[in-house]
Amino acid sequence: MQYTIAYDNHNRLRLRCGDYVLTREKANGLTEQLLELQGVRTAQVNFRTGSILVTYTPGARQEILAWVGGLQRSQIPEVGLTAAEQADDEFRRDLEQMLAGRLLRKLIPSPIRNLMTIYRAVKYILRALDTLLRFEMDISVLDGVSIGVSIAQGHFKTASSVMFLLAVSDRLEAYTKKRTRLALSEQLSLNVDSVWLRCGADSVKVPFDRVQVGDQVIVRTGSVIPFDGTVCDEEGMVNQATMTGESEAVHKKPGDSVFAGTTVEAGTLVVEVRSLAADSRLNQIISLIDESENLKAGVQSKAEHLADAIVPYSFLGFGLVWLLSGNLTKALSVLMVDFSCAIKLSTPISVISAMREAAEYGATVKGGKYLEAFAEADAIVFDKTGTLTNASPEVSDVICFNGFERDEVLTTAACLEEHFPHSMAVAVVKKAAAEGLLHEERHAEVEYLVAHGIVTHYGGNRAIIGSEHFVFEDEGIPRTPEQTALMREKAAGGSAIFLAIGGQLAGMLVIDDPVRREAKDVIRALRSRGIHRICMLTGDAESAAARVSRELGIDKYVAQVLPEHKSEFVKKLQQEGFRVIMTGDGVNDTPALAAADVSVAMSDGSDIAREVADVTLCRDDITVLVTVREISEKLMHRISSNYRFIAGFNAALILLGVVGALPPGISALLHNGSTMLIAAKSMTRLTERQMD
Structure with missing residues (x-):
């Protein structure tokens, strides 16, 4: 080509x-x-x-x-065409049809055209009456009265122009809402490629689309439940926040129902599949979000309440002008111009556009309030492994002890680590695969102890794999001074996990965990954008944490930290007055992610980390954090500047109408035209696209 x-x-x-x-x-x-x-x-x-x-x-x-x-x-x-492209085409066709209809109506004789205007006005007037009968006062009342008074005065062109502009505004609002729903559907999709299926006493990994109703799926700690179903064996704690909004995990036992998209926080569940339709789950989530104020930015909610609160003052202005001047035309100019329409339309459009722009750069933001929190944050806490360091660490060395063979150590480690999504576990599995080592399922059920390691039975012996603290201190596996010295030498400045079988130390796997190339520039850029405190938390050894901290210029770090301590660290920063961003990728980061003012999960993070996080990176590149910070700051500035423009421009229109310089029709045209322009401006990009 x-x-x-x-x-x-x-x-x-x-x-x-x-x-x-x-x-x-x-x-x-x-x-x-x-x-x-x-x-x-x-x-x-x-x-x-x-x-x-x-x-x-x-x-x-x-x-x-x-x-x-x-x-x-x-x-x-x-x-x-994607659903988003279909929505774009539908919106474009609607606008073309509306414009064509308006032009064709100009060819119709005036008496008939006036009757058509009255017919179209009925719905606006009925909507206003319905609102008044409910003892409410909002923008629909303002629209209905202004259209009704215009028709009563014989200003059919004015009424027709107002209804046309209102119809365009309604279509634009419906379009933006539809695009938001589509974006949420994409963000909240399961993204599950394969599942573990129970087949008798064994478990088999099968593609997601091969599962049938009645199959029994095994869901372990940190994994998303892929289907609606019933627990038929085992028990565990399930985070149902995405479905019910509950903040606490719920205990699930045999006979209990579970839903697609919820997450197993602890334990293992065997779920009998009841339904394969993920759409029902998405529809429930999206409806929950549509009906909730919780995901709206604070400024967006304030704007909507302010918009409705302004309406009574428009009527008060209308009455005062009519009373003092005795001129209904001048008084009508006040009703033709209101502040609420532009405020109520431009703010959510600004937020939606910012979320879409963030998605273009590779960041999925689950709600406008998280962009607001991102803009206001002045501290950020990073998990080290997979976040500040390479998201794809590699096994650089395998050290064997007590007569165990290298292939046996690597094969056993891969067999145990295969079930869990942390980047170090992935590195072990990849190393075994690269060397052609098959790790058949010869162990019993595995138990994952968050931030410690894995316990199971392998070949009749108890097998454990995990951190130095877990293996030697918690589990009491013996080691000689010579072995300890060798460990320190091989893992200096790096990370390591340890394998013990039958109460004996079998081996150590050294993980090469290089710092990301972009990490130093990202930290420098975040600091220049008002992030005053930059911290790092890691379960790794002190030497590895110190090396990364020195290299990147981290303000504070804590090594060998447990999940509950990560959460406590975030809360302590908040008590000091900081608004905190937490960035992580693993199961052990979820308590801190949940505690932060706004949380970010890496693209290859665990399922539970991505579910808990407010922002998910879709690209393996933390420079996106700087872009999200820029977008969020510019969003807040745009909303403020919109307020100033709306207040100034509409106040000027009202003043000109009151003194008789502008007739109501022109005031309505300029007001609605400015509303459309400010809405269009709110849809433009906040950042410069680095292209040609």
Whole structure:
């Protein structure tokens, strides 16, 4: 496929292939193909301009260009429109139809056109009466009275213009709400690829879509329950906050119902699948969010209450002007202009647009109030492993003790660690796979002790794997001075986990946990944006924590910390007056994530960490934190500037109407036009897109 390079810098590449060389379906298919290429981080294809935007890892540029250059359009699959694209098309068609209808009505004879205006006005007047009969006063009353008075005075054009602009505003609000619901559906989707199925006495890993009603699924600590079902064996504590809003985990035993999307905090459940329809779960969650004020930014809730509170004063102004001037036309100018419409529309649109922009950069924000908290935060606490250090640590060495063989140590460790999602566990499993070591399920049920390790029975012997503190202090596994010295030498400045079988030390696995390349720049950028206290918590040894802290310029760190101590650390910062962001990726970070003012989970974090977190990073790149901080600060500034503009502009319109300089129709046009403009401005980007 022919192309020209429009932009090429900072691992970001934009290619131009020509206007409309691709259909929208082909553009969607090309996007999916690009995302499957090795080294491609993000991809966007615009079917109108033929633009291909790709961000990539260093060294992947030539392969991407060669692949695009060798691509034939016939090789690109057609992928149907997404729900968001369908919503965009529907909104565009609605606007086109409304504009066409307004133009066609101008061709209709005036008497008939006036009757049509009266007919369309009925619903606004009835809506106003319904509100008044409920002894309420909101913007619908203002709309109904202004339209009714205009018609009574014979100002049919004024009434028609007001209704047209109100209809456009209603469509815009409905569109933004629909896009929000779609975004929430995507954010709250399960993202489960495979599950553990109980088959007799064994457990088998199977693809998610192969599970049938009646199958028994094993869900262990830290994992999301993938289906609605009934507990048929074992018991545990389940976090149901996503479904019911309960803050405390609920004890579940055989016979109890559980729901897709809730999370096992402790224990293991065997769940008999009752329903495969994840949609029901999503609909319940989204309805809960739609009906709740909890996820709205504080400024958004205040704006909505303020908007309704202003309405009575508009009527008071209308009455005073009519009483003092005796001129109904001047008084009507007050009703034609109100502050509430623009305030009530622009603030949620600003919040929604900011959430969508954050998502474009790779951050899923679960509600507007978390953007507000992100903007106000002045302290951040990082978990070290998988957050400040590489998200994909590697096993750099395997040390054997007491006659155990290297392959046996690595195989056993991988067999135990396979069930848990922490980055160090993933490193062990990957190392065994890379060396071709098969770790068959020869152990009994595993028990995961948060921030300590794993206990099971392996080949008839009790087997444990975990931290130094867990293995040698809690479990009392013996070690000689010579073994201790070797451990200190091999794990100096790094991390290690230890394996014991049958009461004997079997081996030590050294984990290479390098600091992320971008971490130092991120910390510097956050500090420049008002984050005054930067801290790090880790369960690793003091030497490893000190090394990372020195390298990155961390203000304070705590090593060998337990989950409850992480939570206490966050609470102590809050008691000192700080508003805290907590960033982590593991099961052991969840208490601190829940305690923080706003929490962030890494892209490859555990299921429970992603469920608890207020913000989830969708890319393995912590520079997104700086972008979210920038977006949240600019969002607060935009809302404030919108307030100032709305107050000043509408006050000027009312004043001009009262002195007779503007007729009601023009006042209504300028007011509604300004409302649409401020809404459109609120939908624009808050940050500069680094492209061409």
